Amino acid sequence: MKLTIDRAALLKSLAHVQSVVERRNTIPILSNILIEAKDGDSVSLTATDMDLDIVEQVSCPVALPGAVTAPAHTLYDIVRKLPDGASVELTSEPEKERVTVRAGRSTFTLPSLPTADFPSLASDDLPFNFTLSSAELKALIDRTSFAISTEETRYYLNGIYLHATQQPSGPVMRGVATDGHRLARVELPLPKGAEGIPGVIMPRKVVLELRKLLDESDGAVTIGLSDTRIRLAFGAITLSSKLIDGTFPDYERVIPTGNDKVMELNRNSFAEAVDRVATISTEKSRAVKIALGTNGLTLTANSPEAGSALEELEVSYTSNPFEIGFNSRYLLDILKQVQGDVAQFIMADAASPTVVRDRADGSAIYVLMPMRV
Known part of the structure; x- marks a missing residue:
């Protein structure tokens, strides 16, 4: 096999395929990628971990068709360190079980394993x-x-x-x-x-x-x-x-339908407040407490080592006052996915799952379990 390829195109493709290759492999061939140069003007790079396969086609002039395997992470590191704009020549000598990488004055010779050892990818007919x-x-x-x-x-x-x-x-x-x-x-x-x-x-x-x-x-x-x-x-x-x-x-059983306490608030302001108050919460629990009343919401966190934090927010809430606690990281993960300005929390009590919705988009629903704080 012999081909010449632009360093940027090769690097981009290698970055994609080597990501699938596990760093530690008990089966040596799975540490390699398969490089197949076809007649004409393209080469395919293939990697697998036996569960996940990736194949990428790259355009380049092929002087001599053929196939070879090469160590995925080593080849990627070599190409990554070559200068921008370099032209990379890949040649293989299957009988010597090696692949040569040339660019400018640099030459690398890497060990290769037989292409016959590379797992054949599943070509199931998917209905x-x-x-x-x-x-x-x-x-x-x-x-x-x-x-x-x-x-x-x-x-x-x-x-x-x-x-x-x-x-x-x-x-x-x-x-x-x-x-x-x-x-x-x-x-x-x-x-x-x-x-x-x-x-x-x-x-x-x-x-x-x-x-x-x-x-x-x-x-x-x-x-x-x-x-x-x-x-x-x-x-x-x-x-x-x-x-x-x-x-x-059966996830439908987890999504409550009878919650009757509705709170609406500005998603951005609430996320920033949770993030600030959570600075005080312990690393293990990351707990924040929400106290809801007719005048708004009070957000608190306490830690024996770090002290306490309190922040107040205006919210839309008309039900009875009550308190509920959440893991702040879980709460922020959900708030990040709310696309609109207003997040809607539909609650029942301090021990029951809370439903979170984006008021501007009904296609998504989130459920968050409360925690004792």
């Missing part, structure tokens, strides 16, 4: 195919991913639950995530081709990798789906992943 815009997918991820659980024992919560359902306004696609302390549910119109999709759990790793890549894309994302795999293609990139093999809990 459901539909398209979402990058903006829709980014919004769905941003407004749910903060609530994904990191507790490995409850593996079925380690992702975003995607499914189709019927609402009075028409069919919708829902994204739901929860870690047991907070829940986020977001809806968007059901795209054509997604009718009847199975309820699936998209793993945290593919969610995080996808979100990074979407920052560089503003086109459509083509999604293929079965009950065990998901494939997302956009631009020159294709991500494919196994889905979490588990049953997502």
Whole structure:
């Protein structure tokens, strides 16, 4: 194999694919990426951790077609340190199991492993195919991913639950995530081709990798789906992943419908006040207390070591006075996702789940469990 490629184009693609490669691997070939130069003017870079695969096509002149594997992180570090504007030549000698990287006066020779050892990627026929815009997918991820659980024992919560359902306004696609302390549910119109999709759990790793890549894309994302795999293609990139093999809990039971105490406030002012007062709260609990009365809201935090903090805010609230406590970080995570100026809190009592809504946007609903303070 022999090809010449612009350093910037190679670096951008390597940054994408090497991110999938785990730093520590018990299987040596999984530390490598597969570089395949085809006849003509393109090369593909592939990485996998056996659950998540990424393939990216890059345009470049190919002098000699072929394929080789190379250590992902080492190759990325080399190209990252080459000067801007450099032209990079990649050549391989499979019989010697090595790949050579040349740029200007720099030459690097890296060990290679046989391409035959590289796992063949799953090419399942995915029965459901539909398209979402990058903006829709980014919004769905941003407004749910903060609530994904990191507790490995409850593996079925380690992702975003995607499914189709019927609402009075028409069919919708829902994204739901929860870690047991907070829940986020977001809806968007059901795209054509997604009718009847199975309820699936998209793993945290593919969610995080996808979100990074979407920052560089503003086109459509083509999604293929079965009950065990998901494939997302956009631009020159294709991500494919196994889905979490588990049953997502009946989240509807967690969303209260009988809460009767409604508080409305300026989202920005409240978030800033919570952030300030939480400076005093202990690192472990991050607790803040909200005391609601007819004249407004008093926000407090206390810590034996750091002292106390108090701040008052004007709010719209007409029910009986009462107090409720929240984890300040969880509260701020939700407030960040409220797009409009007014956040609406619908509460029952100090021990029951609170519903948080964006008054300007009914497509998202958040649930936050209170805490004793």
